[in-house]
Amino acid sequence: MNRLIFFLLSLAFLPIVSFAQSPEEKGLEIAKEVNRRDDGFHDYSAELTMTLRNKQGEESTRIIRNSTLEVPGDGDKSLIIFENPKDVKGTAFLSFTHKVENDDQWLFLPALKRVKRINSSNKSGSFMGSEFAYEDITSQEVEKFTYRWIKDDLLDGKTAFLVERDPVDPNSGYTRQEVWYDQKEYIPLKIVFYDRKNALLKTLTYTDYKQYLGQYWRADRMEMLNHQTGKSSTLSWKNYQFKTGLSDQDFNKNSLKRAR
Amino acid sequence: MNPTLKKGGRGDLSCLFPVLLLITFFFQPSTVIAAEWSGRFSAEGRLFWNDAIHPGQREQQASIVAQPEYYHAWEKSSFTAVPFFRLDSADAERTHLDIREFFFLWYPGAFDMGIGIRKVFWGVTESQHLVDIINQTDLVEFPDGEEKLGQPMINLSILRDWGTLDFFLLPYFRERTFPGRKGRLRNALVIDPDQARFESGAKQHRLDAAIRYAKTLGDWDLAFSHFQGTGREPTFLLGSDASGNPVLIPFYEQIGQTGLELQGVADAWLWKLEAIHRSGQGQSFEAWTGGFEYTFTGLFETQMDLGVISEWLHDTRGHRATTPFEDDLMFGLRLAINDMASTELLIGIIQDLDQASRVFSIEGKRRITDHWKLELEGNVFMQQTANSLFYDLRDDDFLQLSLSYYF
Numbered sequence: 109m110n111r112l113i114f115f116l117l118s119l120a121f122l123p124i125v126s127f128a129q130s131p132e133e134k135g136l137e138i139a140k141e142v143n144r145r146d147d148g149f150h151d152y153s154a155e156l157t158m159t160l161r162n163k164q165g166e167e168s169t170r171i172i173r174n175s176t177l178e179v180p181g182d183g184d185k186s187l188i189i190f191e192n193p194k195d196v197k198g199t200a201f202l203s204f205t206h207k208v209e210n211d212d213q214w215l216f217l218p219a220l221k222r223v224k225r226i227n228s229s230n231k232s233g234s235f236m237g238s239e240f241a242y243e244d245i246t247s248q249e250v251e252k253f254t255y256r257w258i259k260d261d262l263l264d265g266k267t268a269f270l271v272e273r274d275p276v277d278p279n280s281g282y283t284r285q286e287v288w289y290d291q292k293e294y295i296p297l298k299i300v301f302y303d304r305k306n307a308l309l310k311t312l313t314y315t316d317y318k319q320y321l322g323q324y325w326r327a328d329r330m331e332m333l334n335h336q337t338g339k340s341s342t343l344s345w346k347n348y349q350f351k352t353g354l355s356d357q358d359f360n361k362n363s364l365k366r367a368r
Numbered sequence: 369m370n371p372t373l374k375k376g377g378r379g380d381l382s383c384l385f386p387v388l389l390l391i392t393f394f395f396q397p398s399t400v401i402a403a404e405w406s407g408r409f410s411a412e413g414r415l416f417w418n419d420a421i422h423p424g425q426r427e428q429q430a431s432i433v434a435q436p437e438y439y440h441a442w443e444k445s446s447f448t449a450v451p452f453f454r455l456d457s458a459d460a461e462r463t464h465l466d467i468r469e470f471f472f473l474w475y476p477g478a479f480d481m482g483i484g485i486r487k488v489f490w491g492v493t494e495s496q497h498l499v500d501i502i503n504q505t506d507l508v509e510f511p512d513g514e515e516k517l518g519q520p521m522i523n524l525s526i527l528r529d530w531g532t533l534d535f536f537l538l539p540y541f542r543e544r545t546f547p548g549r550k551g552r553l554r555n556a557l558v559i560d561p562d563q564a565r566f567e568s569g570a571k572q573h574r575l576d577a578a579i580r581y582a583k584t585l586g587d588w589d590l591a592f593s594h595f596q597g598t599g600r601e602p603t604f605l606l607g608s609d610a611s612g613n614p615v616l617i618p619f620y621e622q623i624g625q626t627g628l629e630l631q632g633v634a635d636a637w638l639w640k641l642e643a644i645h646r647s648g649q650g651q652s653f654e655a656w657t658g659g660f661e662y663t664f665t666g667l668f669e670t671q672m673d674l675g676v677i678s679e680w681l682h683d684t685r686g687h688r689a690t691t692p693f694e695d696d697l698m699f700g701l702r703l704a705i706n707d708m709a710s711t712e713l714l715i716g717i718i719q720d721l722d723q724a725s726r727v728f729s730i731e732g733k734r735r736i737t738d739h740w741k742l743e744l745e746g747n748v749f750m751q752q753t754a755n756s757l758f759y760d761l762r763d764d765d766f767l768q769l770s771l772s773y774y775f
Binding site for chain 1: 477487532661663665707
């Protein structure tokens, strides 16, 4: 009898045991779902205006164009072309992100017609003097972090998963990031960055999301505030175009040299 | 007629224009994607703090530069035109006109085909550019020789999984420019380009050719190249000008030059090597530049990046080398402030390993507004002994300040 009760009790607990995930597993599952829902976009291009603001409120504007190609089974290929300020017009940045290995990056300097390889440890470095680091704007591959679900949270009236993710690469400028993902659409709403000393560094807020091709969500506005310096940068995206027919041939050193 | 403008006309490229217009006409694709003007105007002042030592030299120098650019793009092709003009207060040879670019580019996908006047850069190192040979050096522009003259060419670039293969046909030779009698930064004997001599009977019209294979293998970028034709770097013959003054006459030999470029990236390290083998200029020789660049990202918990660069420059000709860098060590620091003004500073020193002579260089730039930019450049030639190729420049230490308007 006792054995039967024990057996029934075990059965009763079985589903709980098998469905109970560790916070790490749940965090990873959320990240994978975020990635899965953005799969298959193939390519897109967009125009960006980046506004840099210092503590005194002085502003400076950069205009860039970006095109990105999805590489199945690996990271993305992306080309960034500078339009403004005028002295850097024609400067172009080519990057191949990878899931595990270091990203490959090249910079084209139009005055010298020179293609320069950029070392991969610059990922924590500032992108064009902004509060965005290179690692904030390149593709966010699942494998680049380890995850831990913290709790379900409410952010501006939206139910969100709060997930901590820790960069795998020791060259990252962060010990950890706290990401709020929208529970319905699995898109990031906010990221809080902690520096190498685990002190609060920056907050990135995604707003004005639009959906493209009935699937892919992109935020028109990304606001990065540096809590330590008081400086901030805003990225405004416009003219998003998906599946424009880009291919590998648009992402090599020759296309980098002729990019305009 | 102003002799300088005539000199600018030496590279008589006007014959190419109808050909290009014809090509542009035949390829005339339907949709115009972009048609735009951009470019820069600059005002430059050079400050020399030592008195000039060669007869006829002016003490100071100022100039203005115009370099507009026209760009027109269709679906899979483009046309680019970049004229260049400098007006110099002191040196008539430095007042010159050039067509930096005037070419049509067709890029259907599997290859790029470029026809016209272009600039092509090969190389990976910082202290000198040994492998870079397609374009002639516009030496009157700056003593480091990084400014280049436009080169007429037909270039076919084939892109495949196994790498990129480039073929170049170079139908017209551009002679190197040199500072004139009144200019600073010149040899004790003035170089007279009007008397230039060529090993080839076809002179500037000999057809030169080059081929280059490049491949990225993971963390390594690798390239092999070969150039066959009129050497860009002349040797000099002693002669005299019309008034009987001794001058140096450039002599352009037929050379073959094989080049290797290798660059590897490992975290914060960039490893670089350029090597050449050249024949046809006296005894064959090899030369190489190799070294590293290490970058400290986010220096002292700021947004600043600091790069530390060191390179070894060697030429197997030793003291017979036609460049000053027969056995030298370069050390440099590159500081990027990463502020709104994109302030950058590069300082470097090239020390001769066999004697005391060394060259110090500085380059700084800072944006003022979206259109205006300030740049500072300078060289100091230190401890130059009589057998150094920089000996004639020993009192030409200078700082150059330029203000540019970009549009």
